[in-house]
Amino acid sequence: MSTPRSDELAAGLSAVRARVDAACTAAGRRAADVTLITVTKFFPAADAAELARLGSEDLGESREQEATAKVVDCAGLLDTSDLAPRWHMLGSIQRNKARAIARWAHSAHSVDSARLATALGAAAVSAADEGARSAPLDAYLQVSLDGDPARGGVAADQLDELADLTAGTTGLRLAGLMAVPPIGVEPTAAFARLAEIASRMQSQHPGATGISAGMSADLEAAIAHGSTCVRVGTAILGPRPITSQ
Numbered sequence: 001m002s003t004p005r006s007d008e009l010a011a012g013l014s015a016v017r018a019r020v021d022a023a024c025t026a027a028g029r030r031a032a033d034v035t036l037i038t039v040t041k042f043f044p045a046a047d048a049a050e051l052a053r054l055g056s057e058d059l060g061e062s063r064e065q066e067a068t069a070k071v072v073d074c075a076g077l078l079d080t081s082d083l084a085p086r087w088h089m090l091g092s093i094q095r096n097k098a099r100a101i102a103r104w105a106h107s108a109h110s111v112d113s114a115r116l117a118t119a120l121g122a123a124a125v126s127a128a129d130e131g132a133r134s135a136p137l138d139a140y141l142q143v144s145l146d147g148d149p150a151r152g153g154v155a156a157d158q159l160d161e162l163a164d165l166t167a168g169t170t171g172l173r174l175a176g177l178m179a180v181p182p183i184g185v186e187p188t189a190a191f192a193r194l195a196e197i198a199s200r201m202q203s204q205h206p207g208a209t210g211i212s213a214g215m216s217a218d219l220e221a222a223i224a225h226g227s228t229c230v231r232v233g234t235a236i237l238g239p240r241p242i243t244s245q
């Protein structure tokens, strides 16, 4: 059924898909090689369900508490004939949330420490034992492009060690890298540096081909520099509602 909100979401989704397609064409890449994750954080489960009905196969969240409830609510709103979306955890993760996240997340995009990787691996193994998941959790290592640990991400010079550890952790699959351009840095320069770091890592871990980069404002620059996964919220759902949390 068409409602003003479903029309708005459909328009947002098709506009962003057109941007992704145009950016792929400009970069000489195939649109199928870039996954669009629609970021539903702060928006209700009804929006997530509507996006799934509109064909959004990948949805992203950044806060565990909000996400764990929304994943369940969204599934309840979808019909069995609808495609079940894959859910991705994008934000920073507290280790005590690993168990909950491993029950619903296809991937975690901000793995930035050995302790977190170990906790997520153990959580994914337990979730599999309990029948809550069937595949390893895709782990994207978040790289800090300005070396400021306060903003999350592992420093580039500590990446090799974390990549080796993640690749050797049961329950995880080393999927690739993720980054957010530092404030005040030109996104193009940031994504070019990320591509360089990714290619260095791939020489050691050839299967870790994922690059999670690009949001509403800078997805074109990210795709030009090899992003395989853009994470887009505002350009599809509109400005995020202000919450009291």
Ligand SMILES: *Cc1c(COP(=O)(O)O)cnc(C)c1O
Pocket: 039, 041, 062, 090, 091, 215, 216, 217, 231, 232, 233, 234, 235
């Ligand atoms: C919120 C969020 C996004 C989406 O940002 P928009 O600018 O709304 O597209 C992408 N990545 C992460 C990690 C986020 O937390």
